[in-house]
Amino acid sequence: MSLVLLQQVISMAAAMLLLISFALLAQRRMLTVLHWFAIHGVVLAATTALVAYSSGDSELYISAAITLALKGMLLPWVLWKIILQMHVHREVEPLVNIPVTMLIAAALVLFSFQVAIPIEKLSHLLTRNTIAIATASVLLGMLMMITRRKAITQVVGFLAMENALFFAAIGATYGMPLVVELGVAFDVLIASIVFGLFFYHIRTTFESLDLEAMEERR
Amino acid sequence: MNVLLTNIAQAVLMVLAAPLAAGMIKKIKARLQNRQGASVMQPYRDLRKLFGKEVLLAEHASWIFRAAPYVVFTATVMAASVVPAVIVDSPFALTADVIALAGLLAISRFFTALAGMDIGTAFGGMGASREMTFSALAEPAMLMSIFVLSVVAQSTNLSTMIHHVLQTGLVLYPSIAFALIAMLMVAVAENGRIPIDNPATHLELTMIHEAMILEYSGRHLALIEWASQIKLLLYATLIVDLFFPWGIAVSAHLPVLAVALLAWALKLLMLFLLVALMETGLAKMRLFEVPQYLSMAFFLALLGMFTHYILEVGVL
Numbered sequence: 306m307s308l309v310l311l312q313q314v315i316s317m318a319a320a321m322l323l324l325i326s327f328a329l330l331a332q333r334r335m336l337t338v339l340h341w342f343a344i345h346g347v348v349l350a351a352t353t354a355l356v357a358y359s360s361g362d363s364e365l366y367i368s369a370a371i372t373l374a375l376k377g378m379l380l381p382w383v384l385w386k387i388i389l390q391m392h393v394h395r396e397v398e399p400l401v402n403i404p405v406t407m408l409i410a411a412a413l414v415l416f417s418f419q420v421a422i423p424i425e426k427l428s429h430l431l432t433r434n435t436i437a438i439a440t441a442s443v444l445l446g447m448l449m450m451i452t453r454r455k456a457i458t459q460v461v462g463f464l465a466m467e468n469a470l471f472f473a474a475i476g477a478t479y480g481m482p483l484v485v486e487l488g489v490a491f492d493v494l495i496a497s498i499v500f501g502l503f504f505y506h507i508r509t510t511f512e513s514l515d516l517e518a519m520e521e522r523r
Numbered sequence: 524m525n526v527l528l529t530n531i532a533q534a535v536l537m538v539l540a541a542p543l544a545a546g547m548i549k550k551i552k553a554r555l556q557n558r559q560g561a562s563v564m565q566p567y568r569d570l571r572k573l574f575g576k577e578v579l580l581a582e583h584a585s586w587i588f589r590a591a592p593y594v595v596f597t598a599t600v601m602a603a604s605v606v607p608a609v610i611v612d613s614p615f616a617l618t619a620d621v622i623a624l625a626g627l628l629a630i631s632r633f634f635t636a637l638a639g640m641d642i643g644t645a646f647g648g649m650g651a652s653r654e655m656t657f658s659a660l661a662e663p664a665m666l667m668s669i670f671v672l673s674v675v676a677q678s679t680n681l682s683t684m685i686h687h688v689l690q691t692g693l694v695l696y697p698s699i700a701f702a703l704i705a706m707l708m709v710a711v712a713e714n715g716r717i718p719i720d721n722p723a724t725h726l727e728l729t730m731i732h733e734a735m736i737l738e739y740s741g742r743h744l745a746l747i748e749w750a751s752q753i754k755l756l757l758y759a760t761l762i763v764d765l766f767f768p769w770g771i772a773v774s775a776h777l778p779v780l781a782v783a784l785l786a787w788a789l790k791l792l793m794l795f796l797l798v799a800l801m802e803t804g805l806a807k808m809r810l811f812e813v814p815q816y817l818s819m820a821f822f823l824a825l826l827g828m829f830t831h832y833i834l835e836v837g838v839l
Contacts, residue, residue, distance in 0.1 A: 313694065316834040320697030324826060331819065404818050411822065414829050437833045 311359045318352040319435040322472060323414070326445040329465055330406055335388055335395050335457065339381050342461050346376030349468050356432060356475050364483040365475070371490050376468055380497055387501055388457060391508055398454040398515070406452050410445055417441040428477065435476035442469030454515055456507060460500050467493055529775045530613040534604030537760070541603075541752040542566035544759065544791065551799035566752065573745035581642050581738055591638035592739065592746040595631040599750040599757070602627040608760045609783040610772045611685050620679040621669045625662065628713075631750065632658055639735030650734025653810070657712060657719075657731065660817035665709040667824035671702035672765060674831055685768045698835060701827030703766045708820035710758040714751070716798065718808040719816070722751075729807060756791075763790040 325345045332338045350373035357365030387393075399406060421437035428436070446466030450459045471489070474481050481489075546563035553560020580589070605619045605627075619627070636654050639647035673679045675698065676687035712719045715732040725733055736747050764771060770786025772779045808816060 313696075316830075317697045317700075319834060320701070320826075320830045323830065324701070324823075327822060327826060331822075403815075407818070407822050411825055411829075414826075418829070418833050434834045438830075 308359075311355070315352065315355055315359070315432055316434060318348060318355060319438040319472075319476070321348050322352070322442055322469075323438050326442045326465065326469070327407065327410060329461070330410055330445060330449055330452075331403060333397050333403070335393060335397055336385070338397060338458060338461055339385050339388070342384070342465060343377055343381035345465060345468055346372060346378070346381070349472055350377055352472065353475055353480070356479060360479045362479055365480050367483060368480055368486045371486070372471065375490055375494060376464070380464060380493070383497055383501065384457060384461065387504055391504065393455070393457060397458055399452050400454055401452045406448065410448060413444040413448060414441040417444055424477070430476075430479065432476040432479070436473065439469050439473035439476050442466075442472065445469075454517060456500075456504055460497075464493070464497075526610070526612065526775045527614050529610050529780065530604075530615050533608050533610060533613065534600070534615070537603040537606070537608055537756060538600055538753055541749065541756040542570060544756045544795065545752040547792070548755075548795050548799055548802075551796060552802055555799055555803045566748075570745050570749055573740075573748070574742050576741040578741035578743055583643055584738075585641055587634075588638050588641045588738075589743070591634040591641075592743040592750075594634045596746040596750045598627045598631040598634075599753045602631075603753050603757045605681070606757055606760050607681055607685060607764060607771070609780060609787050610775060611682050611689075611768075612773070613682065616680065616682045621673065621681060621684075622666070622679055624681075625666055625669075628754065629658075629662065631754075635732075635735050635747070638739075642738045644738060646730075646734045646737050650731055650737070653731045654735060657813055657817065660814055660821070661709050661712050664705055664817055664821035664824055665713065667821060668702040668705040668709065668827065669765075671698050671824060671827040671831060674828065675699065675835075681765070685764060685771065688765070688768050689771070689773075696831075696835060698827040698831035699766065701823050701830065703762070705820045705824035705827065706762055706766075708816065708823070710762060711798075711801075712813070712817055712820075714755045714758055717802040718805045719813055721807055729810065759791055759794050760787070763787070763794055 322345065325341055325348060328341045329338060329345065332341060350369050353365055353369035353372055357363070357369055401409070417440035418437045421440050425433045425436050443466050446462050446464075446469055449462030449465065453459050453462060467489075471486075480486065543563060543566070546561070546566045549565070550560045550563050601619075602624055604615050605613075605624055607613050607616050632654065636651040639651035639654075641647070669679075672684050672688075675696070676684040678684060678687070711717075715722050720731040720733075721729065722732070724730065725737070732751070736744065739747055764787070767790060770783055770790070772783035
C-alpha cells in the first residue's frame with residue numbers, strides 16, 4: 306500500500322472513531338450504546354493494526370489483538386450481562402437533553418482541534434493529524450460521564466475515554482511500550498470487575514443504578 | 524454542439540424525465556414487494572388526466588392559492604435547470620450557485636405552505652406547520668453538507684465543485700463520506716419519502732406534504748405533483764453528480780454527451796434502487812422522531828466539516 310493511501314485509510318478510521326463517539330452520545334437505548342461501544346473497540350483494534358502495518362512495529366499487532374479481544378468483545382459482553390442480570394431500565398437517562406449534548410460535543414471537537422494544533426506541529430508521524438480526533442474523543446467520553454444519570458452509561462463513557470487515550474498514544478507516538486500497554490489492559494479488566502461489584506452494591510443498597518439516589522444520602 | 528443549447532436540452536430533459544423517475548421508483552418498489560405494479564409511464568398518464576380535469580376552487584381561496592402552483596412549478600424548474608446533470612460547464616450553473624439553489628427550493632416550499640394555510644382547512648394548516656418545522660431543520664443540514672463540498676472545492680458553484688471532485692479522482696475523504704450520508708438523509712426528508720413521510724397515502728394523522736395540497740385539483744394539482752417529481756429528480760441528480768461525477772460530459776460533443784447521458788441514467792437507477800430498497804425495508808418514523816433524525820443529519824454534516832479541517836487540511 307502506498308503511503309498516501311495508508312494515510313487516507315488511517316484518517317478514515319480516525320473519522321469513524323469520532324463518529325462512533327458522537328453515536329455513543331446520541332443513543333437513547335442502553336443496548337445500542339453497548340453495540341456502539343463494541344464497534345468502538347473493533348475500529349480501534351483495526352486502526353491499531355493499520356498503524357502497526359504502516360510503522361512495521363510488530364508489538365503493535367499484539368496490542369491490536371488485545372484491544373480486539375478486550376475492548377471489542379469481552380467488556381461489552383460483561384456490561385451486557387450486567388444489564389440483563391440487574392434488569393436495568395432500557396432507556397438511557399441523560400441529564401442534559403440529547404441535541405444540547407451534541408452541540409456541546411461539537412464545541413468540544415472545535416476546542417480540542419484548537420488545542421492540538423501546536424502538538425501536531427511537533428510530530429512528524431503519519432498519524433499526527435489524528436491527535437486532535439483522539440483528544441476530542443477523550444473529551445466526548447468525559448462528557449458522556451458527566452451528562453448521564455446511570456452508573457452503567459457512566460462506565461461506558463469512562464471506557465470510551467480509555468479507548469480514546471489508547472488511540473491518542475498510537476497517534477502521537479505509535480503506541481506505548483508493550484509492557485505498559487499490557488498493564489493498562491489488565492487494569493481496565495480489573496476495573497470492569499470492580500465496576501461490576503460496585504453496580505451490584507449500589508443496586509442492593511439503593512435499589513437503583515441511578516446515582517441521584519446516592520446524592521440524596523449525603 | 525453549442526454549450527448553451529446542450530444546457531437548455533438538459534433542463535428540458537430534467538423536467539420531462541421527472542415523472543419517469545418517479546414511476547421507476549414506484550415500479551422497483553412494487554417488484555420488491557412481489558407486486559406487478561403500474562407501468563413506469565403511469566405518472567405521465569396521471570398528469571395528463573389531471574391536466575384535463577376541471578379546477579375546483581374553494582370559496583375562500585385567495586389569489587395566493589391560485590398562484591402557488593405556478594410559483595412552485597416555475598421555481599422548481601428554474602432550480603432543475605441550474606443543476607448540471609450531463610454536462611459540467613453549463614452556462615446556467617454560472618448564474619446560480621448552491622445557495623441560490625436552496626433559495627429557489629425554499630421559495631417553492633414557502634408558497635406550498637402559504638397555499639396550505641390559505642384555504643383555512645385544518646389539514647392545510649397542520650401540514651404547513653409540520654412542513655415548516657421540519658424544513659427549518661432540514662435546510663441547515665442540507666446546506667451544511669453541501670458546504671463541506673464547497674470548502675473542499677473552495678467554491679459554491681456547482682460546476683466548479685464537480686470539476687474539483689473529477690480532478691482529485693477517487694480519494695477516501697472521510698469528510699465527503701459524512702457529507703454524502705447527511706445529504707442522503709436530508710434528501711429523503713425533503714422529498715417526503717419513507718421513513719419521514721409517505722407519498723402514497725392520505726392517512727390524515729401522518730401526512731405532511733399531502734396535507735398541504737389536499738385542496739388542489741385539476742391542473743393545479745398536476746403542476747404541484749410534477750414539481751415534486753422534478754424536485755425528486757433534482758435531489759437525486761445533485762447527489763449522484765456531486766459525489767460521483769464520473770462519466771459526466773466535460774465538453775459538448777455528441778459522443779461524450781451520449782456517454783454522459785448513459786452514465787447519468789445508470790447512476791440514477793442505482794440510487795433509485797437504493798431508495799426503493801430503503802422504502803421497502805423501513806417503516807415510517809413517528810412524527811416526533813423526525814427532528815431528531817434531521818438534527819442527526821446536521822451533526823453528520825458538521826462532523827464532515829470538522830474532519831475536513833482536522834484530517835485533510837491538518838497542519839501544514
